[in-house]
Amino acid sequence: MKKIADVLHQLGLEDQLIQEIEQVGRQITVATEQLLIAPGMQAREMPLVLSGTLRVMREDAEGREIFLYYLEGGDACAMSISCCLGTQMSEFKVIAESEATLWMVPMVQIDNWMAKYRSFRKFIFDSYHDRFDEMLNTVDSIAFMNMDERLMKYLLDKKQSSGSFVINKTHEQIAQELNTSRVVVSRLLKKLEREEKIELHRNRIEVL
């Protein structure tokens, strides 16, 4: 597993800043499918992903959900910041897609570092930009694509982020993340199998 200092170094942060982040933060480990942030929660720390993957979902009033994007090694959940600068609340649900290690940074430090370190400003802004970009991507999917295309994109994204051709999810889980029904997912997965793009097994999908 990577150390926090290595990750921060790769992000291009100054050594002095890295030391400060090391001093005031703490490392935590979260288990697969563990809930990290739920709508309405007030964050006091900004999570920085050291290893593993977090899944960021949007949830509406009736409990329907939709997948937005993944956070992976080196990514910060920068959206938490504006939760704290204002007194606004989280509008997401963040769940561990796999076991993950996180570096939790106290929010109170953020503004200091923003004033002090150019590299930190760049890091946070890039982070915002990347998230925004992924949101646009999500909008593209749900606005312009049919469910079969969205499903294939979902599988490819998952393959990309996990680095594995094998996806261990049930049709029901996938249906929830795409905000559709299990029957529809099964139907379309079968179609993708007939097109020889994937192979179906119980609890497992292989991308070809």
Next chain:
Amino acid sequence: MKKIADVLHQLGLEDQLIQEIEQVGRQITVATEQLLIAPGMQAREMPLVLSGTLRVMREDAEGREIFLYYLEGGDACAMSISCCLGTQMSEFKVIAESEATLWMVPMVQIDNWMAKYRSFRKFIFDSYHDRFDEMLNTVDSIAFMNMDERLMKYLLDKKQSSGSFVINKTHEQIAQELNTSRVVVSRLLKKLEREEKIELHRNRIEVL
């Protein structure tokens, strides 16, 4: 029309910063339906809306469009910043929804002010947060709502932002912003009229 200093003052910025912004920026006026930013453009200035409304749209490769959000008095197009900090390009299309006056701030100054003024950092972050929030709203609409609900929400948002019950758009224009077809919009508008939520005229819709 409001002066730039007044607008900035209302945003809670320091007097010294306001002076700097006044010195280096320039004011422009854009006509209704004028294109401000197109996908692939590189922004060198950040627009700040003094009066009027800008419409921010997402456009895909095939030219299909979808409405994301409005920018109004006091709003900054903060997304332009990350275009410039990195060397990334605009992923939006920004159009004047009405005649608008803008204060254009050179990007080169932004980082200075971020380091120097706490109020500026807060302004930019709030701006990012607000835009992100509106994006989530858009995602909610297209992910969870049917076209008739989206249409009604669209009309109410437009009423809200323009401050007028009267909406001067053709069914074709609305169809483009919602990424659907004119026939569908006409059909659903007629339904809304029968439900006495709106009144239809040529080139004009009244929200009741």
Next chain:
DNA sequence: AGTGGTTTGTAACCATTGTTACCAAGCTTA
């Protein structure tokens, strides 16, 4: 091996949205 729960496959049907086609109403300009 048998029981019970979970997961997947499939059919039939419905609702919503998209498409094509055509006409009528309204505006503009000659």
Next chain:
DNA sequence: TAAGCTTGGTAACAATGGTTACAAACCACT
């Protein structure tokens, strides 16, 4: 007023996706 364009109304049909129902396959546990 006539011609031509833009805008809006409506019908008929197609495509996509959502719902209900049921059965089969698979797994875990006894």
